[in-house]
Amino acid sequence: MKIVVTGANGQLGKEIQAFQNSYPKAQIHFFTKEDLNIADLENVKLIFNQLHPDYCINCAAYTAVDKAETERETAFLINETGTKNLALVSSQFGTKFIHISTDYVFDGNGSDPYKEEHPVDPQNIYGLSKLRGEEGALAVNTESIIIRTAWVYSEYGNNFVKTMLRLLQSKEEISVVADQLGSPTYAADLAKAILSIIDSGKWVPGIYHYSNDGIISWFEFANAIQQYIQSKCRVNAIPTSAFPTPAKRPAYSVLNKEKIKTTFGLTIPDWETSLHHCLDRLKEVGAW
Structure with missing residues (x-):
């Protein structure tokens, strides 16, 4: 079984690499943006013609949410055109296609966990570009699986957990937004879920949601990190209005995961257990 993974240097791509030894029957080929320009259709065809993969996992994405407001063309080139090229x-x-999307396709004004069929209404350019990617993929490849996720973190790259670790160890006091609710996603859990779906041999096309279980605010997330590493830094709660950003952030990002749980028999860890696991791994490499 051959698997192509794009976005090899991203958080999810790195976590899939960490799991590859657990799937010895799979030949997993990882591609960075330098190795494979997904926005170039001929480049994509060349790679597929060389490998004839059984599966393609698209972890490549333009994820600079604020920069996307001014770098619109680049965001759509990667998130829409690139995704559509891979799906096509x-x-x-005859390759089974898995694409990773985002909670930002919704308006963020909900109060109940978003189900897959909830009306979409992205509030920023990043969210719109990811929605166009979903639509493009399904238009050219109805057999695609799309997995929306949220608040992704890991030991790799730049993310909220690593930023908080740095600040909590270097500052006496920090302020974190308390009126945005969501469910964090440990990239290692998502990577394992994707590989489990492939390993099961069960293929049910459609849109799915995945994040860790539980609902918290960014402030509560920061507090949990602060308590686990026993930092003396004080964490203050602030409203979104006190921390303006170029791109509008959703107030509510909670995803309903029942569909992916029941369809593929997945057990999803709670956010705190996964956070502690990630922090333990970060401690091993001297991050705290």
């Missing part, structure tokens, strides 16, 4: 070529080669 996957269809042509």
Whole structure:
């Protein structure tokens, strides 16, 4: 079984690499943006023609949410055109296509966990570009699986957990937004879920949601990190209005995961257990 993974240097791509030894029957080929320009259709065809993969996992994405407001063309080139190219070529080669999307396709004004069929209404350019990617993929490849996720963190790259670790160890006091609710996603858990779906041999196309279980605010997330590492830094709660950003952030990002749980028999860890696991791994490399 051959698997192509794009976005190899991203958080999810790195976590899939960490799991590859657990799947010895799979030949997993990882591609960075330098190795494979997903926005170039001919480049995508060339790679697929060389490998004839059974699966393609698209972890590549433009994720600079605030920069996307001014770098609109780049965001759409990667998140829409690139995704559509991979979905199209996957269809042509009989490759099963898995694409990673985001909670930002919703308006963020909900009060109940978003189900897959909830009306979409992105509030920023990043969210719109990811929605166009979903739509493009499904238009050219109805057999695609799309997994929306939220608040992704890991030991790799830049993310909220690593930023908080740095600040909590270097500052006496920090302020964190308390009126945005969501469910964090440990990239290692998502990577394991994706590989489990592939390993099961069960393929049910459609849109799914995945994040860790539980609902918290960014402030509560920061507090949990502060308490686990026993930092003396004080964490203050502030409203979104006190921390303006170029791109509008959703007030409510909670995803309903029942569909992916029941369809593929997945057990999803709670956010605190996964956070502690990630922090333990970060401690091993001297991050705190």
